Amino acid sequence: xxxxxxxxxxxxxxxxxxxxxxxxxxxxxxxxxxxxxxxxxxxxxxxxxxxxxxxxxxxxxxxxxxxxxxxxxxxxxxxxxxxxxxxxxxxxxxxxxxxxxxxxxxxxxxxxxxxxxxxxxxxxxxxxxxxxxxxxxxxxxxxxxxxxxxxxxxxxxxxxxxxxxxxxxxxxxxxxxxxxxxxxxxxxxxxxxxxxxxxxxxxxxxxxxxxxxxxxxxxxxxxxxxxxxxxxxxxxxxxxxxxxxxxxxxxxxxxxxxxxxxxxxxxxxxxxxxxxxxxxxxxxxxxxxxx
Ligand SMILES: [Zn+2]
Numbered sequence: 001x002x003x004x005x006x007x008x009x010x011x012x013x014x015x016x017x018x019x020x021x022x023x024x025x026x027x028x029x030x031x032x033x034x035x036x037x038x039x040x041x042x043x044x045x046x047x048x049x050x051x052x053x054x055x056x057x058x059x060x061x062x063x064x065x066x067x068x069x070x071x072x073x074x075x076x077x078x079x080x081x082x083x084x085x086x087x088x089x090x091x092x093x094x095x096x097x098x099x100x101x102x103x104x105x106x107x108x109x110x111x112x113x114x115x116x117x118x119x120x121x122x123x124x125x126x127x128x129x130x131x132x133x134x135x136x137x138x139x140x141x142x143x144x145x146x147x148x149x150x151x152x153x154x155x156x157x158x159x160x161x162x163x164x165x166x167x168x169x170x171x172x173x174x175x176x177x178x179x180x181x182x183x184x185x186x187x188x189x190x191x192x193x194x195x196x197x198x199x200x201x202x203x204x205x206x207x208x209x210x211x212x213x214x215x216x217x218x219x220x221x222x223x224x225x226x227x228x229x230x231x232x233x234x235x236x237x238x239x240x241x242x243x244x245x246x247x248x249x250x251x252x253x254x255x256x257x258x259x260x261x262x263x264x265x266x267x268x269x270x271x272x273x274x275x276x277x278x279x280x281x282x283x284x285x286x287x288x289x290x291x
Contacts, residue, residue: 097121097291101259102202114149114212114245114271117289120259123204126177130211136170144170147211150245150269154214157244166233171225171265172215175208198261207249212269229264241267242275247285254284257291 093115095106101120108116108124118124132148138158146154154170161168175183181203187196200206207213218231228234238248249268250260270278270285278288 093117093288094290095122097257097286097289101197102205105205114147114269115274115285115288116210116212117285118205118207118210119286120201120205122289123202124177124209126204128209129176130174133174133211136173136214138169142170142172144173144214145211146170146173146214146269149271150212150214153245153269157241157246160240160244161233161237164233164236166231167217167219168237169217169220170214171217171222173208173213174211175206177203177209180204180206180209201260207266207268213249214267214269215263215265216267217265225263225265234264242279243272245269245272245275247275247278249285251284254286257284257286259286 095117096104097119099121104121106122108118108122110116111124111128111130116122130147133145134148134151136144136146136151136154138155145151158168180201184196184200184202187200190196215225216228217225218228218233218237221227221231228237241247246267246269248264249266250258250263252262252264255261268285269275274288277283278285284291
């Protein structure tokens with residue numbers, strides 16, 4: 001009897017413990033569920049946040065895109081403006097150069113201007129001699145004469161040249177109408193018109209009559225006018241002459257525009273502004289006048 005009572009008591013205790021355990025289990029699982037719920041909620045919130053963030057970065061990217069496209073538009077406008085101003089500048093002074101050389105020629109009237117065009121379509125009056133000719137102080141073997149502003153600019157370039165370590169001088173500058181006439185007709189008499197036209201410009205159509213052109217020598221090399229091309233300082237001269245108002249008048253790649261075979265030695269004074277403009281835009285003076 002005693003034993004069965006003890007057994008009953010133990011059984012009762014075990015049963016009650018079981019109840020408690022399941023209650024504890026239930027409690028913990030409830031707790032777990034709560035935690036899971038909270039975690040899920042947090043996850044959801046994070047997702048929402050991410051979405052928001054993504055949205056705002058997307059918005060930012062869109063804004064950037066818009067800003068960039070307006071920038072591009074603005075750049076385009078500036079470019080177009082530049083292009084149109086270029087057009088105005090090149091066609092502002094137009095000389096028809098579409099026909100054969102020496103046909104349909106015009107005579108220069110604004111003779112005092114330093115940007116005048118003298119080529120096989122635009123000539124000078126036979127009686128024109130510049131009124132402000134002066135002898136260039138560094139004139140080499142001849143007494144080269146140029147118009148005063150051109151001579152002054154050339155002398156400044158001579159100084160710059162000596163600072164670079166080479167000697168620059170003027171071999172031939174102003175040539176009168178009569179002098180050019182003698183050169184040309186000597187050629188015609190000796191070799192015929194076709195040959196003469198290839199090597200000499202007809203009187204009135206030589207830039208040398210303007211007093212703004214100069215044939216140069218470098219380091220006193222008198223072997224050949226084209227010797228300057230091989231002087232080690234020639235690239236410097238090509239790069240900097242516009243700073244003194246000069247352009248290389250007959251470049252190697254412009255014969256179709258100038259109608260004159262390349263002359264590495266023939267420079268023309270047009271003033272710093274125009275020289276810089278032509279240099280930066282790779283234009284010959286003929287193109288500036290619409291060639
Ligand atoms: Zn020349």
